Amino acid sequence: MLPAAPQSQPILFTNATVHTVTNGVLLDSDVLIADGKVIAVSKDLELTTDPAAALATAQQSDHAQLINQAELISQAQIIDASDKHLYPGLIALDTTMGLVEVEMMRPSNDAYEVGFINPQLEAITAFNPDSEIIPTVRVNGITHAQVVPQGDGLSGQSALVSMDSWTIEDALVESKKQFHLYWPHVRWLSKDDDKRKEQLADLEHRVAKVFDAFSDGQRYLLAKQAGKIDKIDLRWQALAPLYEGNAQLFIHAQSQQQIEQAIALAKQYSFSIVIVGGYDAWRVADALAEVDAKVVYNQTLALPKRKDEPIDLAFKIPALLKQAQVPFALGFSSDWNSRNLPFAAGQSVAYGLTKDEALQSITLDAAKILDIDDMGAIAPGFKANIILATGDILDPMQAGIESIYIDGRKIDLNNRHQQLYQKYLKR
Structure with a gap:
């Protein structure tokens, strides 16, 4: 091949x-x-x-x-x-394509890095253009994929790649810098009161660390502009394009509370943001519009996140985002399983989108999410x-x-x- x-x-x-x-x-x-x-x-x-x-x-x-x-x-x-x-050609957003070969084997999984604040890390450096997974995915019509680092906090930078290349340099598609922030959350709240308090206190601490990190990054940039930097810090130096308006911040968040906190961060620094996940994004459409935020919705085939929600709510959310006039694209957060992206878009047609809108959500709208105007x-x-x-x-x-x-x-x-x-x- x-x-x-x-x-x-x-x-x-x-x-x-x-x-x-x-x-x-x-x-x-x-x-x-x-x-x-x-x-x-x-x-x-x-x-x-x-x-x-x-x-x-x-x-x-x-x-x-x-x-x-x-x-x-x-x-x-x-x-x-x-x-x-x-x-x-279809564009798969929020994938670990070329970073993971066999999920259960740690030596072949380069999607994660240790640490909470790693904006200087670039996922493309670990991308494997010879991955056996890539040909099995592109056969479903996916010609390009966004290669995204995973982790906690500021996990690094993603890149858009072609699904047919000899080298990393061949694969890379020029685009704005893309930083990824996984908003802190508690997966399951304990029923034990004391344990729940500990979980919430830890969550508050991690959210504070996120805001502190961006505050440190801004102070570093201001000090650098004033010529007062004595020691180079690669983390804050890497973040500079974000404050200068030459990069986007992809914030992985699902709940309304997470999204509202992300919007508050965007307002504070005038960041250009994209909400990845966005299960509750349709509920806060006006707030998202205030900061010109976009959404990558990746829950098209998911189950409801709350016990009192309709069983098919996750299927309907693309149509709800469209109705709320939230700019969005569909993603399928995976490596090999991202081949199901066109099926996920087809599912959204059965729950409110037109065929043209569904196709656009995995082609032109996906390109717009990345600020690319010729794909x-x-x-x-x-x-x-x-x-x-x-x-x-x-x-x-x-x-x-x-x-x-x-x-x-x-x-x-x-x-x-x-x-x-x-x-x-x-x-």
């Missing part, structure tokens, strides 16, 4: 059902890609059956863009996509991350993915699962 070579020839998909995301669904349409970008999307790219005539017509018009487009069409590989679908759609100027399928991408049993392109490169869909399947067919 070798990474694909850079795109060397234009490709023209013809007669496809194109799920553009930005411009609805176009029937019997053509898509032209070249040099890793989408060049044109149209219901009828002019004279595609006679490229030479198209080029002559364009040259007569003396229109540079048309000439360039016609020249590309004349050189293109033609793929007849009649009765097939084109989708933008997640099939539109001119966007990266040519494209899925060719015979069915509905949100239904893994019917999707029928035939080929996947990342930056215009057709990637190998072979994987360990397929190899084992073929092996035991021959037993």
